[in-house]
Amino acid sequence: MSDVSPLWPATLHHFRLDSEDPAALLDFYGAGLGMAAKQLGEDLWRLDGPARRLLVGRGDNESVAYGAFAIPEVARLEALQRWLEARGVEILANPSPLFGNAAFAIADPDGQILVFGVPGPEAGAAAAGTDDALPGRIQHLVFASAQPETVAAFYRDTLGFVVSDEVRTDDGQLGACFLRSDEEHHSYAVFRADAARYDHHALETDCWNDIRDWADHFATMRVPIWWGPGRHGPGNNLFAMVRDPDGNRIELSAEIEHMPRDMEFRTWAHEEFTLNMWGGAWMRS
Ligand SMILES: [Fe+2]
Incomplete structure:
Protein backbone atom coordinates (compact mmCIF):
# COMPACT_ATOMS: atom_id res chain seq x y z
CA MET A 1 0.00 0.00 0.00
CA GLY A 124 -21.91 21.74 -14.90
CA ALA A 125 -23.30 25.25 -14.85
CA ALA A 126 -27.08 25.34 -14.54
CA ALA A 127 -27.14 28.86 -15.88
CA ALA A 128 -24.66 31.18 -17.52
CA GLY A 129 -23.28 33.97 -15.40
CA THR A 130 -24.11 37.52 -16.37
CA ASP A 131 -22.60 38.78 -19.63
CA ASP A 132 -20.38 41.31 -17.88
CA ALA A 133 -19.11 38.87 -15.21
CA LEU A 134 -15.44 39.47 -14.45
CA PRO A 135 -12.87 36.63 -14.36
CA GLY A 136 -12.40 34.81 -11.07
CA ARG A 137 -11.91 31.06 -10.72
CA ILE A 138 -12.85 29.58 -7.36
CA GLN A 139 -9.46 28.76 -5.84
CA HIS A 140 -9.17 28.58 -2.05
CA LEU A 141 -11.22 28.26 1.12
CA VAL A 142 -9.97 29.34 4.54
CA PHE A 143 -11.12 28.74 8.10
CA ALA A 144 -10.10 30.05 11.51
CA SER A 145 -9.54 27.69 14.42
CA ALA A 146 -8.70 27.75 18.12
CA GLN A 147 -6.57 24.63 17.51
CA PRO A 148 -4.72 25.34 14.25
CA GLU A 149 -1.90 22.86 15.00
CA THR A 150 -4.40 19.98 15.24
CA VAL A 151 -6.35 21.11 12.19
CA ALA A 152 -3.26 21.67 10.03
CA ALA A 153 -1.82 18.29 11.06
CA PHE A 154 -5.09 16.61 10.00
CA TYR A 155 -5.00 18.24 6.56
CA ARG A 156 -1.29 17.39 6.14
CA ASP A 157 -0.94 13.95 7.69
CA THR A 158 -4.40 12.44 7.29
CA LEU A 159 -5.80 14.02 4.12
CA GLY A 160 -2.50 14.52 2.30
CA PHE A 161 -2.39 18.25 1.68
CA VAL A 162 1.16 19.65 1.42
CA VAL A 163 2.29 22.56 3.61
CA SER A 164 3.42 25.56 1.55
CA ASP A 165 3.94 28.17 4.27
CA GLU A 166 3.38 28.50 7.97
CA VAL A 167 3.30 31.56 10.21
CA ARG A 168 4.75 31.21 13.72
CA THR A 169 4.69 33.52 16.70
CA ASP A 170 7.90 34.36 18.57
CA ASP A 171 7.13 31.58 21.05
CA GLY A 172 6.65 29.03 18.28
CA GLN A 173 2.85 28.85 18.16
CA LEU A 174 1.29 28.24 14.77
CA GLY A 175 -0.49 31.43 13.66
CA ALA A 176 -1.48 30.22 10.21
CA CYS A 177 -0.82 27.34 7.87
CA PHE A 178 -1.27 27.34 4.08
CA LEU A 179 -1.66 23.97 2.39
CA ARG A 180 -1.86 22.95 -1.27
CA SER A 181 -3.50 20.06 -3.06
CA ASP A 182 -2.06 20.93 -6.46
CA GLU A 183 0.73 23.26 -7.52
CA GLU A 184 -1.18 26.41 -6.59
CA HIS A 185 0.16 27.73 -3.28
CA HIS A 186 -2.90 26.92 -1.20
CA SER A 187 -6.37 25.54 -1.76
CA TYR A 188 -6.96 25.50 2.01
CA ALA A 189 -5.56 27.49 4.93
CA VAL A 190 -6.21 27.77 8.65
CA PHE A 191 -5.67 30.81 10.88
CA ARG A 192 -5.45 30.88 14.67
CA ALA A 193 -8.42 32.64 16.26
CA ASP A 194 -10.47 32.44 19.45
CA ALA A 195 -12.98 30.03 17.89
CA ALA A 196 -13.56 27.92 14.81
CA ARG A 197 -15.25 29.84 12.02
CA TYR A 198 -15.37 30.44 8.30
CA ASP A 199 -12.71 32.97 7.30
CA HIS A 200 -12.92 33.71 3.54
CA HIS A 201 -12.85 32.29 0.05
CA ALA A 202 -10.81 33.46 -2.93
CA LEU A 203 -11.32 33.82 -6.64
CA GLU A 204 -8.18 33.73 -8.77
CA THR A 205 -8.38 36.29 -11.57
CA ASP A 206 -6.38 36.29 -14.80
CA CYS A 207 -4.15 39.28 -14.03
CA TRP A 208 -3.56 42.22 -11.70
CA ASN A 209 -5.62 44.53 -13.90
CA ASP A 210 -8.64 42.34 -13.19
CA ILE A 211 -8.46 43.42 -9.55
CA ARG A 212 -8.68 47.02 -10.74
CA ASP A 213 -11.74 46.10 -12.79
CA TRP A 214 -13.35 44.29 -9.85
CA ALA A 215 -12.73 47.33 -7.62
CA ASP A 216 -14.26 49.65 -10.24
CA HIS A 217 -17.21 47.28 -10.55
CA PHE A 218 -17.81 47.21 -6.78
CA ALA A 219 -17.46 51.00 -6.77
CA THR A 220 -20.56 51.21 -8.98
CA MET A 221 -22.39 49.24 -6.27
CA ARG A 222 -20.94 51.36 -3.44
CA VAL A 223 -19.27 48.23 -2.04
CA PRO A 224 -15.96 49.33 -0.49
CA ILE A 225 -12.70 47.41 -0.62
CA TRP A 226 -12.47 45.97 2.90
CA TRP A 227 -8.77 45.01 2.85
CA GLY A 228 -6.14 45.72 0.25
CA PRO A 229 -5.04 46.04 -2.40
CA GLY A 230 -1.88 44.36 -1.23
CA ARG A 231 0.44 41.43 -1.70
CA HIS A 232 0.42 38.43 0.61
CA GLY A 233 3.81 37.10 1.74
CA PRO A 234 2.69 33.47 1.76
CA GLY A 235 1.44 32.83 -1.79
CA ASN A 236 2.97 36.08 -3.11
CA ASN A 237 -0.44 36.89 -4.61
CA LEU A 238 -1.89 40.32 -5.20
CA PHE A 239 -5.27 40.73 -3.58
CA ALA A 240 -8.22 42.87 -2.53
CA MET A 241 -11.12 41.79 -0.34
CA VAL A 242 -14.77 42.83 -0.19
CA ARG A 243 -17.55 41.65 2.10
CA ASP A 244 -21.01 40.36 1.25
CA PRO A 245 -24.13 41.57 3.15
CA ASP A 246 -23.49 39.05 5.96
CA GLY A 247 -19.88 40.17 6.31
CA ASN A 248 -18.39 37.11 4.58
CA ARG A 249 -15.09 38.04 2.98
CA ILE A 250 -14.43 37.49 -0.72
CA GLU A 251 -10.86 37.74 -1.97
CA LEU A 252 -9.97 38.69 -5.53
CA SER A 253 -6.48 37.35 -6.15
CA ALA A 254 -3.91 37.42 -8.94
CA GLU A 255 -0.57 35.74 -9.62
CA ILE A 256 -0.73 33.19 -6.83
CA GLU A 257 2.56 31.32 -6.47
CA HIS A 258 3.00 27.82 -7.86
CA MET A 259 4.97 25.23 -5.91
CA PRO A 260 5.87 21.69 -7.02
CA ARG A 261 4.66 18.93 -4.73
CA ASP A 262 8.12 18.24 -3.30
CA MET A 263 9.02 21.90 -2.57
CA GLU A 264 9.77 22.56 1.11
CA PHE A 265 7.54 24.83 3.17
CA ARG A 266 8.73 28.18 4.50
CA THR A 267 8.16 29.79 7.91
CA TRP A 268 7.10 33.43 8.33
CA ALA A 269 6.97 35.74 11.33
CA HIS A 270 3.54 36.47 12.84
CA GLU A 271 3.36 40.13 11.84
CA GLU A 272 1.37 42.41 9.55
CA PHE A 273 4.04 42.54 6.83
CA THR A 274 3.75 38.76 6.41
CA LEU A 275 0.07 38.90 5.55
CA ASN A 276 0.44 42.08 3.51
CA MET A 277 3.92 42.95 2.28
CA TRP A 278 2.62 46.42 1.36
CA GLY A 279 1.67 46.97 5.00
CA GLY A 280 -1.58 46.90 6.94
CA ALA A 281 -3.06 43.51 7.65
CA TRP A 282 -6.15 41.81 8.99
CA MET A 283 -4.76 39.98 12.01
CA ARG A 284 -6.97 37.14 13.27
CA SER A 285 -4.83 36.69 16.37
FE1 LIG B 1 -6.93 34.02 0.81
Whole structure:
Protein backbone atom coordinates (compact mmCIF):
# COMPACT_ATOMS: atom_id res chain seq x y z
CA MET A 1 0.00 0.00 0.00
CA SER A 2 1.34 3.41 -0.98
CA ASP A 3 2.41 5.72 1.81
CA VAL A 4 1.43 8.78 -0.23
CA SER A 5 -2.13 10.08 -0.05
CA PRO A 6 -4.12 9.82 -3.32
CA LEU A 7 -5.43 13.35 -2.71
CA TRP A 8 -3.04 15.14 -5.09
CA PRO A 9 -4.12 16.80 -7.34
CA ALA A 10 -7.43 18.08 -5.98
CA THR A 11 -9.02 21.47 -6.58
CA LEU A 12 -11.62 23.46 -4.69
CA HIS A 13 -14.81 23.07 -6.73
CA HIS A 14 -17.59 24.77 -4.71
CA PHE A 15 -18.84 25.30 -1.18
CA ARG A 16 -22.14 25.87 0.54
CA LEU A 17 -22.51 29.20 2.33
CA ASP A 18 -25.44 29.57 4.73
CA SER A 19 -27.38 32.65 5.76
CA GLU A 20 -30.46 33.61 7.71
CA ASP A 21 -31.29 35.83 4.73
CA PRO A 22 -30.40 33.87 1.58
CA ALA A 23 -32.22 36.37 -0.66
CA ALA A 24 -29.72 39.10 0.25
CA LEU A 25 -26.81 36.82 -0.66
CA LEU A 26 -28.45 35.81 -3.95
CA ASP A 27 -28.80 39.49 -4.84
CA PHE A 28 -25.22 40.28 -3.89
CA TYR A 29 -23.59 37.32 -5.61
CA GLY A 30 -25.75 37.99 -8.66
CA ALA A 31 -25.02 41.69 -9.09
CA GLY A 32 -21.61 41.74 -7.41
CA LEU A 33 -20.08 38.45 -8.56
CA GLY A 34 -21.92 38.04 -11.86
CA MET A 35 -23.43 34.72 -10.80
CA ALA A 36 -26.80 33.39 -11.95
CA ALA A 37 -28.99 31.67 -9.36
CA LYS A 38 -31.11 28.56 -9.72
CA GLN A 39 -33.28 27.30 -6.88
CA LEU A 40 -32.61 23.64 -6.04
CA GLY A 41 -34.89 23.23 -3.04
CA GLU A 42 -37.00 25.18 -0.59
CA ASP A 43 -33.93 26.60 1.14
CA LEU A 44 -31.11 25.85 -1.29
CA TRP A 45 -29.84 27.65 -4.38
CA ARG A 46 -26.90 27.23 -6.69
CA LEU A 47 -25.03 30.15 -8.19
CA ASP A 48 -22.90 29.86 -11.30
CA GLY A 49 -20.43 32.31 -12.77
CA PRO A 50 -17.38 31.90 -14.97
CA ALA A 51 -15.26 29.14 -13.34
CA ARG A 52 -16.96 29.66 -9.99
CA ARG A 53 -19.81 27.88 -8.24
CA LEU A 54 -21.50 28.41 -4.92
CA LEU A 55 -24.43 26.93 -3.06
CA VAL A 56 -26.40 29.22 -0.77
CA GLY A 57 -28.56 27.66 1.92
CA ARG A 58 -30.70 28.87 4.79
CA GLY A 59 -28.82 28.46 8.05
CA ASP A 60 -26.58 30.27 10.48
CA ASN A 61 -24.96 33.43 9.18
CA GLU A 62 -21.29 33.27 8.16
CA SER A 63 -21.19 29.47 8.20
CA VAL A 64 -20.01 27.04 5.57
CA ALA A 65 -22.05 23.81 5.55
CA TYR A 66 -19.33 22.14 3.51
CA GLY A 67 -16.41 22.79 1.19
CA ALA A 68 -16.13 20.52 -1.84
CA PHE A 69 -12.96 19.45 -3.62
CA ALA A 70 -12.91 17.83 -7.06
CA ILE A 71 -10.94 14.66 -7.69
CA PRO A 72 -11.59 13.93 -11.34
CA GLU A 73 -10.87 10.18 -11.36
CA VAL A 74 -13.24 7.67 -9.72
CA ALA A 75 -10.39 5.23 -9.00
CA ARG A 76 -8.40 7.92 -7.16
CA LEU A 77 -11.46 9.08 -5.24
CA GLU A 78 -12.05 5.48 -4.11
CA ALA A 79 -8.38 5.16 -3.18
CA LEU A 80 -8.67 8.32 -1.09
CA GLN A 81 -11.69 6.89 0.72
CA ARG A 82 -9.76 3.67 1.50
CA TRP A 83 -6.75 5.77 2.59
CA LEU A 84 -8.94 7.71 5.04
CA GLU A 85 -10.77 4.62 6.31
CA ALA A 86 -7.40 3.01 7.02
CA ARG A 87 -6.61 6.05 9.17
CA GLY A 88 -9.82 5.79 11.18
CA VAL A 89 -11.64 8.68 9.51
CA GLU A 90 -15.40 8.28 9.50
CA ILE A 91 -16.79 8.42 5.95
CA LEU A 92 -20.01 10.43 5.70
CA ALA A 93 -22.65 10.62 2.95
CA ASN A 94 -22.13 13.29 0.31
CA PRO A 95 -24.36 16.29 1.11
CA SER A 96 -23.70 18.21 -2.12
CA PRO A 97 -26.12 18.13 -5.06
CA LEU A 98 -23.29 19.27 -7.34
CA PHE A 99 -21.50 15.93 -6.98
CA GLY A 100 -23.33 12.70 -7.84
CA ASN A 101 -22.82 9.26 -6.34
CA ALA A 102 -19.05 9.38 -6.74
CA ALA A 103 -18.48 11.51 -3.65
CA PHE A 104 -18.10 11.25 0.11
CA ALA A 105 -17.66 13.61 3.03
CA ILE A 106 -15.56 13.77 6.19
CA ALA A 107 -15.42 16.08 9.21
CA ASP A 108 -12.16 17.80 10.17
CA PRO A 109 -11.10 18.19 13.86
CA ASP A 110 -13.25 21.32 14.19
CA GLY A 111 -16.27 19.50 12.75
CA GLN A 112 -16.06 21.35 9.45
CA ILE A 113 -17.44 19.13 6.68
CA LEU A 114 -15.39 18.57 3.53
CA VAL A 115 -16.64 16.75 0.45
CA PHE A 116 -14.48 14.98 -2.12
CA GLY A 117 -16.09 13.98 -5.38
CA VAL A 118 -15.94 13.49 -9.11
CA PRO A 119 -17.73 16.35 -10.86
CA GLY A 120 -20.44 14.78 -13.04
CA PRO A 121 -22.98 16.33 -15.40
CA GLU A 122 -24.84 17.82 -12.43
CA ALA A 123 -21.73 19.87 -11.61
CA GLY A 124 -21.91 21.74 -14.90
CA ALA A 125 -23.30 25.25 -14.85
CA ALA A 126 -27.08 25.34 -14.54
CA ALA A 127 -27.14 28.86 -15.88
CA ALA A 128 -24.66 31.18 -17.52
CA GLY A 129 -23.28 33.97 -15.40
CA THR A 130 -24.11 37.52 -16.37
CA ASP A 131 -22.60 38.78 -19.63
CA ASP A 132 -20.38 41.31 -17.88
CA ALA A 133 -19.11 38.87 -15.21
CA LEU A 134 -15.44 39.47 -14.45
CA PRO A 135 -12.87 36.63 -14.36
CA GLY A 136 -12.40 34.81 -11.07
CA ARG A 137 -11.91 31.06 -10.72
CA ILE A 138 -12.85 29.58 -7.36
CA GLN A 139 -9.46 28.76 -5.84
CA HIS A 140 -9.17 28.58 -2.05
CA LEU A 141 -11.22 28.26 1.12
CA VAL A 142 -9.97 29.34 4.54
CA PHE A 143 -11.12 28.74 8.10
CA ALA A 144 -10.10 30.05 11.51
CA SER A 145 -9.54 27.69 14.42
CA ALA A 146 -8.70 27.75 18.12
CA GLN A 147 -6.57 24.63 17.51
CA PRO A 148 -4.72 25.34 14.25
CA GLU A 149 -1.90 22.86 15.00
CA THR A 150 -4.40 19.98 15.24
CA VAL A 151 -6.35 21.11 12.19
CA ALA A 152 -3.26 21.67 10.03
CA ALA A 153 -1.82 18.29 11.06
CA PHE A 154 -5.09 16.61 10.00
CA TYR A 155 -5.00 18.24 6.56
CA ARG A 156 -1.29 17.39 6.14
CA ASP A 157 -0.94 13.95 7.69
CA THR A 158 -4.40 12.44 7.29
CA LEU A 159 -5.80 14.02 4.12
CA GLY A 160 -2.50 14.52 2.30
CA PHE A 161 -2.39 18.25 1.68
CA VAL A 162 1.16 19.65 1.42
CA VAL A 163 2.29 22.56 3.61
CA SER A 164 3.42 25.56 1.55
CA ASP A 165 3.94 28.17 4.27
CA GLU A 166 3.38 28.50 7.97
CA VAL A 167 3.30 31.56 10.21
CA ARG A 168 4.75 31.21 13.72
CA THR A 169 4.69 33.52 16.70
CA ASP A 170 7.90 34.36 18.57
CA ASP A 171 7.13 31.58 21.05
CA GLY A 172 6.65 29.03 18.28
CA GLN A 173 2.85 28.85 18.16
CA LEU A 174 1.29 28.24 14.77
CA GLY A 175 -0.49 31.43 13.66
CA ALA A 176 -1.48 30.22 10.21
CA CYS A 177 -0.82 27.34 7.87
CA PHE A 178 -1.27 27.34 4.08
CA LEU A 179 -1.66 23.97 2.39
CA ARG A 180 -1.86 22.95 -1.27
CA SER A 181 -3.50 20.06 -3.06
CA ASP A 182 -2.06 20.93 -6.46
CA GLU A 183 0.73 23.26 -7.52
CA GLU A 184 -1.18 26.41 -6.59
CA HIS A 185 0.16 27.73 -3.28
CA HIS A 186 -2.90 26.92 -1.20
CA SER A 187 -6.37 25.54 -1.76
CA TYR A 188 -6.96 25.50 2.01
CA ALA A 189 -5.56 27.49 4.93
CA VAL A 190 -6.21 27.77 8.65
CA PHE A 191 -5.67 30.81 10.88
CA ARG A 192 -5.45 30.88 14.67
CA ALA A 193 -8.42 32.64 16.26
CA ASP A 194 -10.47 32.44 19.45
CA ALA A 195 -12.98 30.03 17.89
CA ALA A 196 -13.56 27.92 14.81
CA ARG A 197 -15.25 29.84 12.02
CA TYR A 198 -15.37 30.44 8.30
CA ASP A 199 -12.71 32.97 7.30
CA HIS A 200 -12.92 33.71 3.54
CA HIS A 201 -12.85 32.29 0.05
CA ALA A 202 -10.81 33.46 -2.93
CA LEU A 203 -11.32 33.82 -6.64
CA GLU A 204 -8.18 33.73 -8.77
CA THR A 205 -8.38 36.29 -11.57
CA ASP A 206 -6.38 36.29 -14.80
CA CYS A 207 -4.15 39.28 -14.03
CA TRP A 208 -3.56 42.22 -11.70
CA ASN A 209 -5.62 44.53 -13.90
CA ASP A 210 -8.64 42.34 -13.19
CA ILE A 211 -8.46 43.42 -9.55
CA ARG A 212 -8.68 47.02 -10.74
CA ASP A 213 -11.74 46.10 -12.79
CA TRP A 214 -13.35 44.29 -9.85
CA ALA A 215 -12.73 47.33 -7.62
CA ASP A 216 -14.26 49.65 -10.24
CA HIS A 217 -17.21 47.28 -10.55
CA PHE A 218 -17.81 47.21 -6.78
CA ALA A 219 -17.46 51.00 -6.77
CA THR A 220 -20.56 51.21 -8.98
CA MET A 221 -22.39 49.24 -6.27
CA ARG A 222 -20.94 51.36 -3.44
CA VAL A 223 -19.27 48.23 -2.04
CA PRO A 224 -15.96 49.33 -0.49
CA ILE A 225 -12.70 47.41 -0.62
CA TRP A 226 -12.47 45.97 2.90
CA TRP A 227 -8.77 45.01 2.85
CA GLY A 228 -6.14 45.72 0.25
CA PRO A 229 -5.04 46.04 -2.40
CA GLY A 230 -1.88 44.36 -1.23
CA ARG A 231 0.44 41.43 -1.70
CA HIS A 232 0.42 38.43 0.61
CA GLY A 233 3.81 37.10 1.74
CA PRO A 234 2.69 33.47 1.76
CA GLY A 235 1.44 32.83 -1.79
CA ASN A 236 2.97 36.08 -3.11
CA ASN A 237 -0.44 36.89 -4.61
CA LEU A 238 -1.89 40.32 -5.20
CA PHE A 239 -5.27 40.73 -3.58
CA ALA A 240 -8.22 42.87 -2.53
CA MET A 241 -11.12 41.79 -0.34
CA VAL A 242 -14.77 42.83 -0.19
CA ARG A 243 -17.55 41.65 2.10
CA ASP A 244 -21.01 40.36 1.25
CA PRO A 245 -24.13 41.57 3.15
CA ASP A 246 -23.49 39.05 5.96
CA GLY A 247 -19.88 40.17 6.31
CA ASN A 248 -18.39 37.11 4.58
CA ARG A 249 -15.09 38.04 2.98
CA ILE A 250 -14.43 37.49 -0.72
CA GLU A 251 -10.86 37.74 -1.97
CA LEU A 252 -9.97 38.69 -5.53
CA SER A 253 -6.48 37.35 -6.15
CA ALA A 254 -3.91 37.42 -8.94
CA GLU A 255 -0.57 35.74 -9.62
CA ILE A 256 -0.73 33.19 -6.83
CA GLU A 257 2.56 31.32 -6.47
CA HIS A 258 3.00 27.82 -7.86
CA MET A 259 4.97 25.23 -5.91
CA PRO A 260 5.87 21.69 -7.02
CA ARG A 261 4.66 18.93 -4.73
CA ASP A 262 8.12 18.24 -3.30
CA MET A 263 9.02 21.90 -2.57
CA GLU A 264 9.77 22.56 1.11
CA PHE A 265 7.54 24.83 3.17
CA ARG A 266 8.73 28.18 4.50
CA THR A 267 8.16 29.79 7.91
CA TRP A 268 7.10 33.43 8.33
CA ALA A 269 6.97 35.74 11.33
CA HIS A 270 3.54 36.47 12.84
CA GLU A 271 3.36 40.13 11.84
CA GLU A 272 1.37 42.41 9.55
CA PHE A 273 4.04 42.54 6.83
CA THR A 274 3.75 38.76 6.41
CA LEU A 275 0.07 38.90 5.55
CA ASN A 276 0.44 42.08 3.51
CA MET A 277 3.92 42.95 2.28
CA TRP A 278 2.62 46.42 1.36
CA GLY A 279 1.67 46.97 5.00
CA GLY A 280 -1.58 46.90 6.94
CA ALA A 281 -3.06 43.51 7.65
CA TRP A 282 -6.15 41.81 8.99
CA MET A 283 -4.76 39.98 12.01
CA ARG A 284 -6.97 37.14 13.27
CA SER A 285 -4.83 36.69 16.37
FE1 LIG B 1 -6.93 34.02 0.81
